[in-house]
Amino acid sequence: MSVIALEAVSRWYGNVLGLSRVSLEFEPGVTALLGPNGAGKSTLLKLVTGLLRPSAGTVSVLGEAPFANPTIYARLGLVPEEEEFRARVSAVDWLEYLLRLHGFGEADAAARARKALSEVGLDSAAETRVTTFSRGMKQRLRIAQAVAHDPDILVFDEPLTGLDPVGRRDVIDSIRRWGSQGKTVLVSSHILHEVELMTREVVLMNAGKVMASGNIHEIRRLMEAHPHRILITTPDPKRLATRLIDQDGLHSISFSEERSQVELETQEPDRFYALLTELVLDDAATIHEISSPDDNLEAVFHYLVGK
Amino acid sequence: MSTSRLLLVAQWNFSQLLWSPRTLAMGVLAGTPVLIALVYRAAVLFEIAPKGTDFGVFATLTATVSFPFVAPMLSLFYASGVTSDDVEAGTMRYLLTRPIARSELLAGKMLGMLVMVLFLFLPPFVIGFYLIVAPSGWQEVGTRFPALLWDVLAGILGLFAYNGLFSLAGTVLKRPLLFGLFFVFGWQAGAAIVPGTARYLTITHYLSSLLPHGSFQGTLARLMGQPSSNTEAILALLAIGLGTHALAIWVFTQKEL
Amino acid sequence: MPLHDLSYQRFEGGRTEQLARSLAIARMTTSLLLKRRSFLLLLCACWIPVIARAAQIYVARYVPQASEFVTVTARLWQEFLTQQVEYLPVLLVALYAGAGAISTDLSSGAFVAYLSKPISRFDYFLGKAIPVFLAILVVTLVPALALFGVYLSVANDFGVLETAPLLPLSVIAYSLWIGLYFTVFVLAISCLSRSGRVAGAGFVALALGSGIVLSGMMAALRLPSPPASLSMIGATIDSAHVFFGNVSSGDTPYLSIVAMTSLMLLSAFVLRRRLGSAEVAS
Numbered sequence: 071m072s073v074i075a076l077e078a079v080s081r082w083y084g085n086v087l088g089l090s091r092v093s094l095e096f097e098p099g100v101t102a103l104l105g106p107n108g109a110g111k112s113t114l115l116k117l118v119t120g121l122l123r124p125s126a127g128t129v130s131v132l133g134e135a136p137f138a139n140p141t142i143y144a145r146l147g148l149v150p151e152e153e154e155f156r157a158r159v160s161a162v163d164w165l166e167y168l169l170r171l172h173g174f175g176e177a178d179a180a181a182r183a184r185k186a187l188s189e190v191g192l193d194s195a196a197e198t199r200v201t202t203f204s205r206g207m208k209q210r211l212r213i214a215q216a217v218a219h220d221p222d223i224l225v226f227d228e229p230l231t232g233l234d235p236v237g238r239r240d241v242i243d244s245i246r247r248w249g250s251q252g253k254t255v256l257v258s259s260h261i262l263h264e265v266e267l268m269t270r271e272v273v274l275m276n277a278g279k280v281m282a283s284g285n286i287h288e289i290r291r292l293m294e295a296h297p298h299r300i301l302i303t304t305p306d307p308k309r310l311a312t313r314l315i316d317q318d319g320l321h322s323i324s325f326s327e328e329r330s331q332v333e334l335e336t337q338e339p340d341r342f343y344a345l346l347t348e349l350v351l352d353d354a355a356t357i358h359e360i361s362s363p364d365d366n367l368e369a370v371f372h373y374l375v376g377k
Numbered sequence: 378m379s380t381s382r383l384l385l386v387a388q389w390n391f392s393q394l395l396w397s398p399r400t401l402a403m404g405v406l407a408g409t410p411v412l413i414a415l416v417y418r419a420a421v422l423f424e425i426a427p428k429g430t431d432f433g434v435f436a437t438l439t440a441t442v443s444f445p446f447v448a449p450m451l452s453l454f455y456a457s458g459v460t461s462d463d464v465e466a467g468t469m470r471y472l473l474t475r476p477i478a479r480s481e482l483l484a485g486k487m488l489g490m491l492v493m494v495l496f497l498f499l500p501p502f503v504i505g506f507y508l509i510v511a512p513s514g515w516q517e518v519g520t521r522f523p524a525l526l527w528d529v530l531a532g533i534l535g536l537f538a539y540n541g542l543f544s545l546a547g548t549v550l551k552r553p554l555l556f557g558l559f560f561v562f563g564w565q566a567g568a569a570i571v572p573g574t575a576r577y578l579t580i581t582h583y584l585s586s587l588l589p590h591g592s593f594q595g596t597l598a599r600l601m602g603q604p605s606s607n608t609e610a611i612l613a614l615l616a617i618g619l620g621t622h623a624l625a626i627w628v629f630t631q632k633e634l
Numbered sequence: 635m636p637l638h639d640l641s642y643q644r645f646e647g648g649r650t651e652q653l654a655r656s657l658a659i660a661r662m663t664t665s666l667l668l669k670r671r672s673f674l675l676l677l678c679a680c681w682i683p684v685i686a687r688a689a690q691i692y693v694a695r696y697v698p699q700a701s702e703f704v705t706v707t708a709r710l711w712q713e714f715l716t717q718q719v720e721y722l723p724v725l726l727v728a729l730y731a732g733a734g735a736i737s738t739d740l741s742s743g744a745f746v747a748y749l750s751k752p753i754s755r756f757d758y759f760l761g762k763a764i765p766v767f768l769a770i771l772v773v774t775l776v777p778a779l780a781l782f783g784v785y786l787s788v789a790n791d792f793g794v795l796e797t798a799p800l801l802p803l804s805v806i807a808y809s810l811w812i813g814l815y816f817t818v819f820v821l822a823i824s825c826l827s828r829s830g831r832v833a834g835a836g837f838v839a840l841a842l843g844s845g846i847v848l849s850g851m852m853a854a855l856r857l858p859s860p861p862a863s864l865s866m867i868g869a870t871i872d873s874a875h876v877f878f879g880n881v882s883s884g885d886t887p888y889l890s891i892v893a894m895t896s897l898m899l900l901s902a903f904v905l906r907r908r909l910g911s912a913e914v915a916s
Contacts, residue, residue: 416855417855425857454839554838558725562722
């Protein structure tokens, strides 16, 4: 049984379709939800965290329907999307209150609150009123309240919003760490290169539908309509191009003496990587660098979503 | 339902409301009986006010200001924000994703609100009584004390009923204030002077039936119908309070926020 | 050109007049209001007294038996307008359209967004005031004029207008006065809070409470009723005598006019302080 499972889930807001027949399963580890605005990422996260009910289909978290289900919430932490936080409380009081709602005793709640604030770098601002916090500090506090009770499932809606570069790096590292600890972590984000630093497991969404899901390389491999581009830096590009031009599965090849580069397009990148290795071993070519400029999230996203 | 978590929510909610600047503004409204009592004392001192019984002054104050205006306004202000306060403050989602049943969460919040309005309403009301009646002597205070207790009981029941109704409005409607304004100053005022059973659908009817020193509804309203008996009034206010609170909780458990 | 001109570039294109920018805000706010079914329903409900008054005009004309106790005089329009104030319609409409008008902008950050455009704070105020003002006129001036229409179509003569030729002007002036008074006041309350609900409660408490508390105090002191000028609703009703030209010895309408003007000035001062303060824009 998967930790989180959605089966043919649809969600409408009046006449507007938020999510359309989505079936997905999430296992421990980090999974990123990617898509442009209005793709349905937040709707999916709200369904998973039981803030919304599906219009059709079923959502199950740890085998139970999550809507207003306290059993699930004991094991779940949510970082909601950024919204104004105007409670007139200090960070530590707020966290203590939330932890006490989890059933922790007064002393335990206080200790956990301090620890969570320390983990997100807010220990010096623990007694400060949240209304005076900067955007980044509020985001850190959102993260602290989600992890303070040590949940098994973590749901982050745009967790990097408002954070400075150091904060982003810290959060990315933490998310990777929680994933490697066996927690099920769902992250929605627009920032593709930062998502790539968190995980290779992605769900690409657009217009309320899932366009692809799984390992980013696997998804890329399956996209036959878009041949892979391989960029090779070599001192003799003309010679290398001559050696490769007869190969089966080659869509196109070009070279530039000026940039010392050969660029080829193929449907079978793995075969070409092996061939290039053989050429180097046979002293038939000298290769300084091999890269695949479109074997990344951005290219996949661009190809699938067209944006 | 876990009592300890319910009380925790109530306590948190009360403390949040207590230290909010809004409560300072509401405190001015709630303090009206004290203000009027002080003005009365000054008027007596400077012989401006015509002579009359002090308790009569307190009864008039109760019938014209405390019960028809201060009580429903306090209740409307706090209870109508039972869910919207957290939505506006951006704290609702954090609360909804805690391992506490929504029914407990809302019940706790409503309990906190009820304590808040009682805290604001009752002390100035009682202080007003002493400021007005005590100068007539402690014997007078002793004589009138049962009436004060009866007023306090009516206040508690009335605020319980109003809080329930406005909490329900706050949970169901986008603009509960509009409903509350219409209910208190439109419907209740209108229904009281219409012959028939419409007055039974108001809170003022039962509240004024309970007051020992006469109705706070107008002469026309008194002509239109007899007050209910004390037992009926108490049961009706309890039923309104319990029913509306329960309904508000049910709506909240079903609501997507 | 390796070096670019980095100096301030002034916009040299054409711009609309200043008033047009306020109207843009007003148009947007009005259209948002009119899209809400609950607001339209409220406006319809506020027109119910018009039906009663129209029936009164009809009965006075066509039911001779009723002519003794149902008459149509200039007083009908004054009573209609004062009752729209006394029996909540004006209050409800001002509350709906005005209580959240500025507070919502303050909480959502829209206020700062508005001020980042080439509009002044007064333009912004005007843009917010026009929809509230118009909404109040929809439940005062428009139905009062509609009653003229009913009267002229039902009656065979111009009796009322012959005896009170300035009546239409009185109706227009008094309606505008009511609109101005409640608009400025509700917006002043709105700018004091970031929550429309809190602002609304404050508006209701002050608008109704001023009269209720004072009456209660005077009753408790066994003194005569307080001057109408000390209550918001009372002053509005009392001031009608000036506009309809029927000031009698017992009335204090000029005092009410002064009290209302003072409250409007105070409201304008509050608006100026709040909208003009840096704290709001932060």
